[in-house]
Amino acid sequence: MTDRATPAAPKGDPASGTVAHRRTSYNDFVIRFANVNGSGSASANGMFAKALFRMGIPVATRNIFPSNIEGLPTWFEVRVSEKGYAGRREGIDIMVAMNAETFTEDIESIVAGGYLLYDNSKELDVRLRRSDINLVGVPISQLVLPEFPNPKHRALFKNIVYLGALSALINIDFEVITGMVSAQYKGKDDLIAPNIHALQIGRNYVLDYLDGPLPIQVRYSNAASDKILVDGNAAAAIGAIYGGATVCAWYPITPSTSLAEAFEQYCNRLRVDDNGERNFAIIQAEDELAAMGIVIGAGWNGARAFTATSGPGLSLMTEFLGLAYFAEIPAVLWDIQRAGPSTGMPTRTQQGDLLSAAYASHGDTRHPLLFPSTPNECFDFAVTALDLADRLQTPILVMSDLELGMNDNMADPFTWDDARRLDRGKVLRADDLEKIETFGRYLDVDGDGIGYRTLPGTHPEKGAFFTRGTSRDEYAAYTEAPEAYSANMDRLLKKWETARELVPAPVLEDEGRAVGIMFYGTTALPIPEALDRLAEDGVELDTMRIRSFPFTDDVRDFIDTHEIVFLAEQNRDAQMKTLLVNDLGVDPSRIDSVLYYGGFSISADTIYEQVSAKLVQYNVPRLRAVGGGGGRGAVPRKGREYRR
Amino acid sequence: MTFVAKPRVRHPLLPVNELGLTRRDYEGSVSTLCAGCGHDSVSAAIVQACAELSLPPHKFAKVSGIGCSSKTPSYFLSHSHGFNSVHGRMPSVATGANLANRELYCIGVSGDGDSASIGIGQFAHIVRRRINMLYIVDNNGTYGLTKGQFSATNDKGSTSKRGVPNLYEPIDLVSMALQIGASFVARSFSGDKRQLVPLIQAGLMHKGFAFIDVISPCVAFNNHNGSTKSYDYVRGHTERLVSADYIAAGEEITVDYESGMLEDVAMPDGSTLRLRKVDEDYDPRDRVQALTQVQRSAEAGEVVTGLLYVDADAADCHDVLGTPATPLNALDDSVLCPGAEALEGVNAQLR
Numbered sequence: 001m002t003d004r005a006t007p008a009a010p011k012g013d014p015a016s017g018t019v020a021h022r023r024t025s026y027n028d029f030v031i032r033f034a035n036v037n038g039s040g041s042a043s044a045n046g047m048f049a050k051a052l053f054r055m056g057i058p059v060a061t062r063n064i065f066p067s068n069i070e071g072l073p074t075w076f077e078v079r080v081s082e083k084g085y086a087g088r089r090e091g092i093d094i095m096v097a098m099n100a101e102t103f104t105e106d107i108e109s110i111v112a113g114g115y116l117l118y119d120n121s122k123e124l125d126v127r128l129r130r131s132d133i134n135l136v137g138v139p140i141s142q143l144v145l146p147e148f149p150n151p152k153h154r155a156l157f158k159n160i161v162y163l164g165a166l167s168a169l170i171n172i173d174f175e176v177i178t179g180m181v182s183a184q185y186k187g188k189d190d191l192i193a194p195n196i197h198a199l200q201i202g203r204n205y206v207l208d209y210l211d212g213p214l215p216i217q218v219r220y221s222n223a224a225s226d227k228i229l230v231d232g233n234a235a236a237a238i239g240a241i242y243g244g245a246t247v248c249a250w251y252p253i254t255p256s257t258s259l260a261e262a263f264e265q266y267c268n269r270l271r272v273d274d275n276g277e278r279n280f281a282i283i284q285a286e287d288e289l290a291a292m293g294i295v296i297g298a299g300w301n302g303a304r305a306f307t308a309t310s311g312p313g314l315s316l317m318t319e320f321l322g323l324a325y326f327a328e329i330p331a332v333l334w335d336i337q338r339a340g341p342s343t344g345m346p347t348r349t350q351q352g353d354l355l356s357a358a359y360a361s362h363g364d365t366r367h368p369l370l371f372p373s374t375p376n377e378c379f380d381f382a383v384t385a386l387d388l389a390d391r392l393q394t395p396i397l398v399m400s401d402l403e404l405g406m407n408d409n410m411a412d413p414f415t416w417d418d419a420r421r422l423d424r425g426k427v428l429r430a431d432d433l434e435k436i437e438t439f440g441r442y443l444d445v446d447g448d449g450i451g452y453r454t455l456p457g458t459h460p461e462k463g464a465f466f467t468r469g470t471s472r473d474e475y476a477a478y479t480e481a482p483e484a485y486s487a488n489m490d491r492l493l494k495k496w497e498t499a500r501e502l503v504p505a506p507v508l509e510d511e512g513r514a515v516g517i518m519f520y521g522t523t524a525l526p527i528p529e530a531l532d533r534l535a536e537d538g539v540e541l542d543t544m545r546i547r548s549f550p551f552t553d554d555v556r557d558f559i560d561t562h563e564i565v566f567l568a569e570q571n572r573d574a575q576m577k578t579l580l581v582n583d584l585g586v587d588p589s590r591i592d593s594v595l596y597y598g599g600f601s602i603s604a605d606t607i608y609e610q611v612s613a614k615l616v617q618y619n620v621p622r623l624r625a626v627g628g629g630g631g632r633g634a635v636p637r638k639g640r641e642y643r644r
Numbered sequence: 645m646t647f648v649a650k651p652r653v654r655h656p657l658l659p660v661n662e663l664g665l666t667r668r669d670y671e672g673s674v675s676t677l678c679a680g681c682g683h684d685s686v687s688a689a690i691v692q693a694c695a696e697l698s699l700p701p702h703k704f705a706k707v708s709g710i711g712c713s714s715k716t717p718s719y720f721l722s723h724s725h726g727f728n729s730v731h732g733r734m735p736s737v738a739t740g741a742n743l744a745n746r747e748l749y750c751i752g753v754s755g756d757g758d759s760a761s762i763g764i765g766q767f768a769h770i771v772r773r774r775i776n777m778l779y780i781v782d783n784n785g786t787y788g789l790t791k792g793q794f795s796a797t798n799d800k801g802s803t804s805k806r807g808v809p810n811l812y813e814p815i816d817l818v819s820m821a822l823q824i825g826a827s828f829v830a831r832s833f834s835g836d837k838r839q840l841v842p843l844i845q846a847g848l849m850h851k852g853f854a855f856i857d858v859i860s861p862c863v864a865f866n867n868h869n870g871s872t873k874s875y876d877y878v879r880g881h882t883e884r885l886v887s888a889d890y891i892a893a894g895e896e897i898t899v900d901y902e903s904g905m906l907e908d909v910a911m912p913d914g915s916t917l918r919l920r921k922v923d924e925d926y927d928p929r930d931r932v933q934a935l936t937q938v939q940r941s942a943e944a945g946e947v948v949t950g951l952l953y954v955d956a957d958a959a960d961c962h963d964v965l966g967t968p969a970t971p972l973n974a975l976d977d978s979v980l981c982p983g984a985e986a987l988e989g990v991n992a993q994l995r
Contacts, residue, residue, distance in 0.1 A: 054995075228994035238990060244980040246972040247743050249736075266990070270982040277968040279975055281743040286769040290736040293729070293766070297740025300727055301705065301748075302973035304980075305740060323730050413991040416984045422977050455973065456705045456725035456741070457748050464702060466718055468728040 022113050024215040027057045027082035027223075029093035034106045035159075036099050038070030044159035045076040047184070048166065049229070049408065051176045052080060056225040057218055060086040060525070061408045062601070067254070067346045073102045082223055086409060087526025088603040093216055094170070096162055104128060115214060117162065117169070136210065138165045143201050148194070157198040164202025169210075171217045174203065228375075228413050232404035233308075235375035236334055237262035238414065239382025240306055241270055244422045245332070247305035249283045249294035251313060254346050255402035256336035259308040260284075288313035292320040292333070299330040300467060302427070302455040304386050306332035311340040311353050314360065321395050322361025323469045325492075328442075328451070330389035330425070332382075337401040339599045348599030349402035351521055354575035357397045358549055364489060368499050369549040370398045373524040375411035377547075378404065383422075384504065390425035392499050393450060401570075403522040403601040426452045433462040441465045441476040442488065449495030496550060503548035506555055515620065516542040516562035517594075517611065518555075520576060522601055523568045529604035530611070539615060541566075549579055556584050559591065564618055566611055568594035570602050662698035670695045672719040677712060682834030682860030682875075683782045687719040689837055690751065690780075693844035694721065697892070705741045705748045709734040709763060712789055713755030713782035713860075721751075732763025735770035735779075739961075742775050745971040746962050749848055750777035756797040757787050760815045764796075767817065771824040771853055776960040778847040778854045781817055782834070784862035785873035792865030803870035816942065818952065821855040822935045827958035828854035829934065830888070830951045833878050834861065843951060845890035851912050852958040859947060872945075883941060886928050886950035891916040909956045919951060928954055 033048075035041035042063075049061045060079040066072040077092075079085065091111035097103055097118045110116060112132040118124065120137025129135075140161050148154040167174050178196050185191040206212050236259050240248070250260040260282065267280045285291040291307045298305035309317065314335050324331045337353045339345035344352075358369055370385055372378045378400060385396040426446075433439060433454065439462055442451045451474075454463035465476035473484045510516070519527055524545050531541060544558045559565050559580070569576050574593040581588050594610045596602040658666040670691045675684050694701065704724035708714035710731035717726040729737045738752045759767045759781050770779070785798035792805055796815045803809050821829045828850040832840045840858065847854035859878050861867045867874045872881075893914030905924055909917040919928055927933055934953040941948040968975075 228991050230994045238987075242981050242987070244977060246975065246980065247740060249740065270986055270990075271980075273968065276966065278966040279968060279972070279979055281962075281965050281967055281972060283739065283743070283773070285736065286765055289733060290739075290766055290769065293733045293736025294740035294743070296729070297707070297727070297737035297742075298744040298973075299740070300725075300737070301741040301744035303740075303744030305744070319730055320733065327727075414987050416981075416987045418984050422981070454725070455745075457703050457745065460700065460702045460723065464723050464725050466726040466728065469730065470728070 022215045024217060026217055026219045027080055027221055029080050029216045030089055030091065031078050031080065031094040031096065032092045032106075032109070033076040033096045034099045034102050035074050035076070036101070037066060037068050037072045037074040039159070040156040041074070041098065041159045042076070043184075044163045046408075047177065047180050048163055049078050051167075051172050051180060052078070052218055053224055053227075053229050053410070054176050054180070055173055055218060056221040056223060058082065058084045058086070058221075058224045058227075058410050059229070060410065062088065062403070063407060064600070065347050073099050080218065082221060084223060084410070085526070085529040085604070087529055088601050089526070089529065090603050090605040094214075096166070098158070098162065107133070115216065117165065119158075134214075136169065136214075138162065138202065138205055140202070143205060144198070147197065147201060153194070157194070160195055160198035161202035164199035165206045166202075167199070168203045168206035169212050169214050171213045171219065173220070174199075224410055226413070227410045229408050230375045230411055231258070231406055231408050232372065232375050232378040232400050233259035233336065233406060234262040234266075235378035235411070235414070236308075236382045236398070236400065236405075238266050239379035240386070241266055242379070242416055243304065243383035243386035245304045245306050245386055246279065247281050247283075247295065247298040247303045248307070249285050249291040249298075249305065250307050251285050251288045251291050251309065253288070253310045253313050255338055255349075255406045256308040256310045256313070256334060258406060259334055259336065288316040289320065292317040292331070295331045295333075296320055296324050296329050299324070299389070300456075304330075304390070306334065306386070308334040308336065310336050310338050311356070312343070314353055314357060318356075318360045321367065322363060322365050324395045325361060325365050325367065326363070326469055327467050328393040328453070329395075329467070330393055331395040332385045332389050333395060333397045335397055335399050336405040337399060339597070345599045347402070349522070349570070349601050350597060350599065351399070351401055351523065351570040352572075352575070352597070354399065354571070354579060355573075357399060358579055360397075366496060366550075367395050367397050368392065368503055370396065370504060371520040371547050372398065372400055372404065373521055373545065375404075375409050376414070379414050381504070387423040388499075388502060391423050391450070391502065392495060393425060393453060394495070394499075399521060401522055403525070426450055428452050428454050428458070428463060430459045433459045439463050439465075440474045442472065442474045442491070444491050444494070448498045449491050449493070450498060500550040500552060503550065503552070505552050506547055506558070507545040508554060508558065509543045510558065510561075511540070511542055513540055513542045514562065515539065515564045515566070515615070516544060516558055517566040517568060518544045518546055518558065519568040520546040523570055526602060526604035526607060527568070530607035533604065533608045534611060537612065539620060541611075546576065549583065551580065551583050555580070556586065559584075559586050564615070564620070565591050566594050566614070567591050568602065568607055570596055572597045661695055663700065665695065665698075665701065667691060667695040669723070670701050670721055672717070672722040675716070675719045677715065678864050680863040681712070682784060682858070682862070683713055683716050684719070685834040685837065686753075686780065686782055686840070686858050686860055687716045689834075689840045689844055690720045692837075693841045693848065696841070697845055697848065697890070699749060699848070703748055705738075705745070705750045706753070707734050707738045707741060707750065708753045709755070709758040711755040711758050711787070712862075713753055714758060716753050716782070717751070732758050732761070733766055734758065735763065735766035735775075738777055738779075739770060739773060739775050742777060742961065743967075744973040746776065746967070747971050750775070751848070752777055752779045754779065754781050756781060756783045756785060756795040756817075760796040760817055764815070768820065768824055771821050771826045771855070774825075774827065774853050774959065774961045774964065776851055776853070776962065778844065778850075778856070780844075780856050780858060782860040783817070783857050783873070784860050784866055785871070786862050786866040788862050788865055799872040802872040803868075805865055805868055807870065816938065817855070818857045819935060819938055822931055822938070822953055826855045826953070827852040827955040828951070829953040830854075830856045831859070831947065831949045832856060833859045833882060833947075833949060835875060835879065836882075836949070839884065839887055839949060842887070842889045846888045846917050846951065849890055849911060849913065849915055850954070850956070852955075852960045878947060881946050883922075883946045883948045884950050885922055885926060885937065885948045885952060887920040888951040889918040889920070891918055909954060911956050917951075917954065917956065928952060
């Protein structure tokens with residue numbers, strides 16, 4: 001690496017420039033596009049990711065965007081990883097810097113030896129130059145000026161020009177990109193030729209004037225060849241359709257909006273009869289209170305219903321959630337978490353709603369939570385949540401986040417077993433009512449804390465009852481008798497224990513090591529990379545991915561059987577740890593938190609560094625950070641008394 | 645509040661309706677409201693209306709919010725399910741219930757605190773959404789359950805029991821409903837059963853959102869001199885504008901009123917709504933005129949009652965959404981779940 005103070009090379013430098021030689025690597029880099037919000041860059045950036053994906057290369061995308069429609073900075077990051085690392089890694093290998101406003105910080109974020117692709121129609125300010133990175137100048141503004149007379153088109157085609165340039169710089173199969181352009185503008189054929197022309201302008205400039213390709217390249221792979229590329233919100237929406245949801249009530253709020261919108265889009269495709277009848281009802285409500293009320297009204301009346309919201313909406317739904325808990329009405333709520341409290345950072349990700357979701361409402365209340373990590377789990381849990389809501393007659397909250405919900409992630413193709421039947425839970429039909437002596441809505445007939453319910457209009461004489469948020473006896477009659485109230489609250493606790501048996505179990509990889517790490521939701525994404533790096537230091541960890549609250553016995557066992565237990569999460573207050581302490585009664589000092597709450601998704605670097613520091617403190621051996629050297633084979637086993 | 649079951653004994657001379665049921669089959673548990681409460685008269689009117697229409701007593705969804713009015717669904721139609729929900733949020737629960745099963749008759753009972761204050765947003769939006777239901781507000785201008793605070797429908801200058809005048813402008817839910825697009829808007833008085841029962845029948849059979857604001861005096865906290873929601877005041881200041889009779893399909897229609905004052909409105913189900921007007925020039929199908937009339941009367945300290953506006957051909961929410969005739973809660977898994985093959989198509993588009 002050269003000294004940063006050294007004057008950099010003049011403009012238009014070929015990629016091989018002034019920086020120390022970098023060995024050619026394939027399918028392993030982070031590229032970030034810095035754009036202006038509303039400039040049409042999203043389409044070009046999306047095509048970039050999809051082109052790599054179509055070459056069979058694993059990609060994970062991240063939109064880093066402001067709470068704004070036009071004019072503010074926005075970034076699009078693609079993690080390209082042959083190994084399939086989907087989490088965030090610090091440092092940018094290739095920066096496509098198209099926003100003058102953020103130019104300085106964008107240049108600073110490039111790793112030493114990395115590449116800056118910029119528009120050198122104007123000479124780069126000397127003060128911005130870094131001698132330890134490579135400059136790749138393409139005069140994009142000059143190139144488009146004579147080709148596209150309309151200024152609006154010119155601005156849009158600049159994005160396509162850099163995409164064309166990149167195709168030559170990192171060896172993207174040009175046919176793949178042109179094929180995507182043709183597919184994207186199918187039906188608007190007059191747009192195809194100018195787009196391909198713009199691609200060629202960028203590509204040809206690189207081929208003609210620069211020494212390419214860069215040592216950072218892509219090549220065809222099989223790693224992603226049987227995969228799909230989808231965001232978690234769309235996956236959840238598709239899952240809700242397969243799970244039989246007919247009513248969706250929602251209020252627009254980032255980052256959950258696209259879930260409801262995807263539900264409508266896929267319903268229009270998958271739920272419309274041949275005669276045009278729509279087997280679904282979607283209401284954009286006046287606020288989140290109404291959205292939840294609609295879900296509860298529909299659930300009470302036997303339709304599968306859900307809402308999607310984020311933290312502020314969850315706060316507004318709190319009173320209704322208490323009603324649904326106490327009156328025992330099925331409901332599903334998707335919380336696509338963002339950074340709070342209050343408006344917080346509305347376009348940044350976080351896992352900060354666990355406590356407010358788990359205990360939403362006044363009085364003694366608790367709600368089962370599900371924690372999806374992947375688009376596949378968004379699909380599966382959408383069905384599971386609807387089944388559980390009907391089975392347990394209570395709200396089920398699915399805790400996704402912006403990172404999972406709004407970014408395209410590589411996933412396995414969705415699958416469905418046509419033999420699978422939806423679990424509608426304990427609902428008595430007219431003929432069932434004929435067979436029973438007395439109907440008591442809140443009688444614990446089966447000893448699992450769950451009563452039998454009836455739907456309005458079922459039977460002329462039997463089964464009608466009054467649903468209320470006020471205290472009642474087993475026959476749904478109002479009462480303030482202390483025994484009746486307490487018995488009902490105790491039965492709800494029994495139901496909680498039933499829920500513990502039914503919610504998705506954690507995913508365990510337990511090889512009997514001394515150190516374990518727990519995590520959930522999108523914190524799982526960078527874990528494989530963090531673990532690989534720790535293993536290189538000679539420390540291997542057992543893992544447990546928590547998938548639900550309440551916790552199963554596996555969770556307690558994992559904590560009990562590991563000497564050192566980490567819990568990684570994306571909030572300040574270690575909210576999952578609080579839930580563990582509350583629900584299992586574990587000793588809080590048994591859990592070491594790994595926390596990140598800056599608004600981006602937690603990176604492999606953060607996990608690696610925080611875990612490493614703690615292991616040093618605990619004298620766990622063979623860490624490169626302390627002793628140098630390191631290497632595989634020195635795995636800390638159980639029974640060595642590392643802690644204190 | 646207690647839950648008292650009435651004895652199921654039928655007097656042999658009680659008349660039966662087309663279903664062979666008596667009025668007792670449409671009643672609920674014993675009311676726990678104050679003796680003389682207007683709300684009990686409204687419940688009784690609902691019982692009579694449903695019995696006379698020969699509607700199956702278990703085919704209703706009764707929904708309410710919180711307050712004295714919202715307790716009343718216990719006091720009628722005990723063979724139907726009821727849902728006493730959250731303060732001010734009945735409209736959203738009613739919306740969900742109606743979306744799930746469009747075949748049930750949906751009756752929502754709310755109060756002036758429930759609909760004009762905490763729930764005014766939900767009230768406005770259920771009107772917009774055209775949910776097919778009968779929405780009754782038992783309007784007494786006061787918070788009864790919390791002992792007599794002014795509500796938002798209380799007239800400016802109307803006094804509390806202690807003689808303190810209300811300083812704020814009233815919210816008129818009838819004007820709101822007219823302005824936002826309700827297709828059936830009426831006002832009545834709990835003490836005027838002859839007017840109220842046919843209005844409830846017409847509202848129940850109306851397709852779309854039917855709203856009846858019923859002035860229903862609170863005998864405990866708002867029935868004194870100086871109150872504009874007392875029995876005496878309302879009786880002395882009511883102007884009956886349009887009375888409505890619901891005439892079922894096939895029933896003989898007789899004319900016993902002078903022409904020009906009589907108007908028949910054909911309902912989509914083949915029934916007829918016979919409107920009897922006091923003023924020949926009043927057109928109950930003119931929304932703007934209805935609004936003007938209501939405002940003028942309010943200015944003069946009068947309460948206009950009757951069916952003030954009706955659009956018998958209006959679309960309801962299910963029409964707007966394009967849902968099937970089969971209730972959504974009755975759709976089979978095979979209809980709801982598109983299956984593995986369709987999912988392959990979804991996957992293909994995501995590659």
